[in-house]
Amino acid sequence: MADWNPQLYNRFRHYRAEPVEHIFSRLALKDHENIVDLGCGPGDNTVELIKRSDDSIVRGIDRSPAMIEAANALRAKQSDDLQRRLSFAVGDMARFEAERKYSIVFSNAALQWLRDQRAVLSNCFRALTFGGQMVMQMPANEHEIGKIELGALAQEHEWRPVLGGIEESFQEVGSPERYALMLTEIGFASVDCYYHTFRHPMERPGDVVEWYRATGLRPFLNVLSANRHDEFLASYRARLERAYGTTGPITFNFRRVFLWGRRPER
Numbered sequence: 001m002a003d004w005n006p007q008l009y010n011r012f013r014h015y016r017a018e019p020v021e022h023i024f025s026r027l028a029l030k031d032h033e034n035i036v037d038l039g040c041g042p043g044d045n046t047v048e049l050i051k052r053s054d055d056s057i058v059r060g061i062d063r064s065p066a067m068i069e070a071a072n073a074l075r076a077k078q079s080d081d082l083q084r085r086l087s088f089a090v091g092d093m094a095r096f097e098a099e100r101k102y103s104i105v106f107s108n109a110a111l112q113w114l115r116d117q118r119a120v121l122s123n124c125f126r127a128l129t130f131g132g133q134m135v136m137q138m139p140a141n142e143h144e145i146g147k148i149e150l151g152a153l154a155q156e157h158e159w160r161p162v163l164g165g166i167e168e169s170f171q172e173v174g175s176p177e178r179y180a181l182m183l184t185e186i187g188f189a190s191v192d193c194y195y196h197t198f199r200h201p202m203e204r205p206g207d208v209v210e211w212y213r214a215t216g217l218r219p220f221l222n223v224l225s226a227n228r229h230d231e232f233l234a235s236y237r238a239r240l241e242r243a244y245g246t247t248g249p250i251t252f253n254f255r256r257v258f259l260w261g262r263r264p265e266r
């Protein structure tokens with residue numbers, strides 16, 4: 001399977017940062033935190049975390065070697081002090097275990113790639129110190145045009161033999177209510193789960209193709225032979241232009257689900 005492309009992923013960094021800014025607006029970071037960023041990608045959020053909390057230690061973990069390479073390149077540009085307190089490692093968050101180690105478990109736009117989310121969230125609970133906080137965010141935009149059209153395209157006669165089963169193989173992102181129940185059952189307190197929709201103006205529907213080429217299109221392109229990629233992407237773009245009803249500027253609505261919880265004090 002092709003690795004992630006950090007440059008393509010960061011092409012819309014200003015929009016991808018919006019949910020993280022939302023988290024920062026309410027995450028009460030203190031000094032001397034011990035933070036883990038699960039599925040840290042190219043490390044931009046991990047660096048923000050360390051910049052916003054004095055004398056804290058932050059570790060980013062990601063399964064993608066290309067993402068960790070990009071994250072380490074970003075780390076190398078930081079001050080000596082930040083570099084000393086910041087580390088990145090290739091690792092699978094499905095196997096994440098760290099008994100009572102972290103005061104904050106943070107994860108942005110990564111949990112949706114994992115199948116057994118309850119097990120991951122249980123491990124996150126155990127990884128927290130007493131009173132420690134977990135915050136996660138995932139895309140929950142299955143109703144948006146880009147997602148609907150991608151699913152419909154994969155079911156077209158031409159693509160179905162290769163791409164027909166891909167969508168079913170995705171981990172379903174649950175509702176806030178489902179996650180609230182899950183977190184409470186695991187033992188989290190101060191549980192708060194909710195949707196928030198971000199509005200991203202785009203120059204053209206083709207920009208949505210570029211957005212998804214870095215993320216949601218990867219499972220489709222990974223199973224399609226390289227010489228069919230252009231044809232598939234052109235069909236997808238044509239579908240989006242029809243569905244949005246324009247080749248010009250659009251607003252790309254992106255709903256996300258936020259999960260907050262705290263490990264109770266002892």
Ligand SMILES: C[S@@+](CC[C@H](N)C(=O)[O-])C[C@H]1O[C@@H](n2cnc3c(N)ncnc32)[C@H](O)[C@@H]1O
Nearest residue numbers: 039040041062063064067092093108109110113
């Ligand atoms: C959409 S990117 C988000 C990156 C970063 N958190 C951000 O907000 O910019 C999803 C990331 O999750 C990582 N990922 C997916 N499955 C993973 C797993 N099982 N363990 C660790 N990282 C994983 C991918 O490699 C990718 O870097």
